[in-house]
Amino acid sequence: MRFFTARFSLAMANFNTHLNGAFLISSTVALTIYKAGLIDDSEFLICVALGTAGGLLPDLDSDHSTPIKLGFDIGALVFAFGLVMHWRSTLSLVSLIVLWIAGYVFIRYTVFHVFTKMTVHRGVIHSVPYMAILGLGLTGLCYYGFEADLSDSWFYGLFVFGGALVHLALDEIYSVNLTGMRLKRSAGTAMKFYQHKDKWWYLLIYGVLALLIYAAPPFAPFVDNVSDPAHWQQLRQGLLPTLLETWWTHKG
Numbered sequence: 001m002r003f004f005t006a007r008f009s010l011a012m013a014n015f016n017t018h019l020n021g022a023f024l025i026s027s028t029v030a031l032t033i034y035k036a037g038l039i040d041d042s043e044f045l046i047c048v049a050l051g052t053a054g055g056l057l058p059d060l061d062s063d064h065s066t067p068i069k070l071g072f073d074i075g076a077l078v079f080a081f082g083l084v085m086h087w088r089s090t091l092s093l094v095s096l097i098v099l100w101i102a103g104y105v106f107i108r109y110t111v112f113h114v115f116t117k118m119t120v121h122r123g124v125i126h127s128v129p130y131m132a133i134l135g136l137g138l139t140g141l142c143y144y145g146f147e148a149d150l151s152d153s154w155f156y157g158l159f160v161f162g163g164a165l166v167h168l169a170l171d172e173i174y175s176v177n178l179t180g181m182r183l184k185r186s187a188g189t190a191m192k193f194y195q196h197k198d199k200w201w202y203l204l205i206y207g208v209l210a211l212l213i214y215a216a217p218p219f220a221p222f223v224d225n226v227s228d229p230a231h232w233q234q235l236r237q238g239l240l241p242t243l244l245e246t247w248w249t250h251k252g
């Protein structure tokens with residue numbers, strides 16, 4: 001059994017594969033929606049960065065604690081700042097300072113504590129619902145906290161989630177060996193939604209996910225915006241190089 005475990009970990013996609021895979025796919029998708037006029041220049045860069053970062057997220061674990069601690073420090077600051085930005089005109093200065101400290105302490109200590117507990121069960125982080133929480137959380141933070149545009153908020157969250165799905169898919173592909181036979185392993189698939197041995201963690205994860213879905217910014221206007229034919233008309237016009245375009249029109 002040990003033999004299989006060793007072979008399995010060798011068969012998982014490595015850091016570079018994840019970095020390249022997530023970058024390639026997120027930049028292609030970001031370029032497509034940029035050409036369709038759905039995002040501007042800076043949003044394009046943010047989408048690519050978020051998609052690439054998303055592709056690295058599932059492998060985070062507490063063994064590499066420095067970047068994670070740094071991530072939580074920055075995340076806590078950003079979250080607290082977002083809270084203050086959101087309520088800046090309705091709350092008093094003293095309340096805002098209390099809110100700022102409470103928001104920071106909540107992320108840096110409470111959420112960080114739960115996170116480090118969770119990384120002991122690494123499989124819990126390496127899952128579809130956990131990544132959905134990160135994506136939806138980012139969308140909510142951008143929309144409610146930073147009062148970002150609705151479509152941009154959804155794009156940011158979806159890029160993080162999409163990048164993470166690319167990661168899980170790559171692990172899945174790499175876990176199938178050359179003869180096409182799936183290696184026998186007790187861990188289940190890389191693209192996982194639930195594992196019985198971590199049932200309490202999954203209960204917590206799905207609970208948080210349900211809350212986030214309930215509180216999520218409206219989705220329908222985003223879908224309407226993306227499916228607006230004007231955008232896809234614009235993409236079609238920008239699809240081919242001008243020379244080819246001219247030739248095509250003349251031919252037609």
Ligand SMILES: [Zn+2]
Nearest residue numbers: 058059126171
């Ligand atoms: Zn992985």
